[in-house]
Amino acid sequence: xxxxxxxxxxxxxxxxxxxxxxxxxxxxxxxxxxxxxxxxxxxxxxxxxxxxxxxxxxxxxxxxxxxxxxxxxxxxxxxxxxxxxxxxxxxxxxxxxxxxxxxxxxxxxxxx
Amino acid sequence: xxxxxxxxxxxxxxxxxxxxxxxxxxxxxxxxxxxxxxxxxxxxxxxxxxxxxxxxxxxxxxxxxxxxxxxxxxxxxxxxxxxxxxxxxxxxxxxxxxxxxxxxxxxxxxxx
Numbered sequence: 001x002x003x004x005x006x007x008x009x010x011x012x013x014x015x016x017x018x019x020x021x022x023x024x025x026x027x028x029x030x031x032x033x034x035x036x037x038x039x040x041x042x043x044x045x046x047x048x049x050x051x052x053x054x055x056x057x058x059x060x061x062x063x064x065x066x067x068x069x070x071x072x073x074x075x076x077x078x079x080x081x082x083x084x085x086x087x088x089x090x091x092x093x094x095x096x097x098x099x100x101x102x103x104x105x106x107x108x109x110x111x112x
Numbered sequence: 113x114x115x116x117x118x119x120x121x122x123x124x125x126x127x128x129x130x131x132x133x134x135x136x137x138x139x140x141x142x143x144x145x146x147x148x149x150x151x152x153x154x155x156x157x158x159x160x161x162x163x164x165x166x167x168x169x170x171x172x173x174x175x176x177x178x179x180x181x182x183x184x185x186x187x188x189x190x191x192x193x194x195x196x197x198x199x200x201x202x203x204x205x206x207x208x209x210x211x212x213x214x215x216x217x218x219x220x221x222x223x224x
Contacts (some may be wrong), residue, residue, distance in 0.1 A: 103157070
C-alpha cells in the first residue's frame with residue numbers, strides 16, 4: 001500500500017457521459033501526477049501539480065479533460081463527453097523529491 | 113523523439129533462476145532511471161532506481177545496471193520466485209523534466 005488512494009476503482013459509462021476520478025495522495029508529498037495506461041502499454045503522462053498549481057499538461061490531455069487540485073491536497077480528473085478511446089486505467093502518483101513516484105491502484109474506465 | 117523501449121515483451125524463467133530484463137532508451141539527457149513492477153489490476157510498484165552518475169545499484173535480490181554509452185538499462189532479479197511474475201517497466205527522466213517516461217513493459221513469467 002503506497003498510501004495513494006484512488007476512487008472509484010472501476011467505472012463503466014456510456015459514450016458521451018462525463019466521469020470524474022479522485023486521488024487522495026500521501027499528505028506530505030506536494031507533487032501529484034496523473035497518468036493514463038492502456039492495455040499492454042506503459043503509463044503515459046497526462047498532467048502534474050505542485051501543490052495546487054497545475055504546472056505541466058501533456059498533449060494527450062485534450063480539451064475534454066480537466067484536472068484540479070484545490071488546496072493542494074486531493075485531486076480530481078474529469079473527462080467530459082467520454083469516447084471509447086478514453087477507456088484506460090487512470091493512475092495517480094505522488095512524489096516528495098524529484099524521483100520515485102508512488103502510484104495508486106488506479107481507476108479503470110470502460111466507455112461503452 | 114524521446115522513447116524508452118524494451119527488447120522482449122515476454123520473458124519466461126524457471127523458479128530459482130536469475131532473470132534479466134533489458135531496456136533501451138534514446139534520450140541522452142536522461143539522468144534518472146527507475147524500474148517498476150506491475151501486477152494485474154494494480155498500480156506500478158517501485159523496485160529500484162539509479163542516477164546517471166552510477167552504473168550499478170543493488171537492492172534486495174535486484175540489481176540495476178546502467179550503460180550510458182549504449183543507452184541501455186537492465187534489471188537483474190536473483191533467484192526468481194513465483195511472486196516475481198508481473199509486468200516490469202523501465203522509466204526515465206531527463207534533466208529539467210518532472211514527469212517519468214515509461215517503456216511498454218516486459219511480462220515476466222516464472223515457471224514453478
